Amino acid sequence: MDKIVKEAVERYQCPGCVEGSDTSCYEKGDNLECKKHCAGTFSPFIGTFFLGMPKGFDRLGPYKEIKISIFRSLKESDWDYNKFNVFVWKYLDEHGNTITRGLSPRINSPWIHIFLENCIKDIDCMELTDKDLNEMD
Numbered sequence: 001m002d003k004i005v006k007e008a009v010e011r012y013q014c015p016g017c018v019e020g021s022d023t024s025c026y027e028k029g030d031n032l033e034c035k036k037h038c039a040g041t042f043s044p045f046i047g048t049f050f051l052g053m054p055k056g057f058d059r060l061g062p063y064k065e066i067k068i069s070i071f072r073s074l075k076e077s078d079w080d081y082n083k084f085n086v087f088v089w090k091y092l093d094e095h096g097n098t099i100t101r102g103l104s105p106r107i108n109s110p111w112i113h114i115f116l117e118n119c120i121k122d123i124d125c126m127e128l129t130d131k132d133l134n135e136m137d
Helices: 003-012 130-135
Strands: 041-043 047-049 068-071 086-092 098-104 109-115
Antiparallel strands (some): 041 047
16 A cells, blocks of 8 residues: 555544554555445434544435545546436545545435545536535534
8 A cells, every 4th residue: 555545544534433543454445445444433413424534525324334435536436427426516625635425326325435636627516615614514
């Protein structure tokens, strides 16, 4: 695992993970993410959430099986983004990475994809700003 992937996994997945708080337990998933990652932070009235993710991308809601997928770039993603895999929100974080929340509506399955680059202009959906995130509860 190279330094960029290690930093991304430790930043977005390790905080609050049931398996551990660093990459010592890392097992490569389908992409760059840790396949052992399991959200372990719970709060009353909120439910389970991803501690390392920004507001808007952190809550699992009723979908306990949402996984975070990490890609080096949008072009390296193995997903076909179309009417069956729709981007809903995008956000450029302070690290220059693009975080997206999307939905596969045909099977009613939400997902979170992180691209380790600024690809905001290449994704067609609503862009969240820092102001938007600050206004969320």
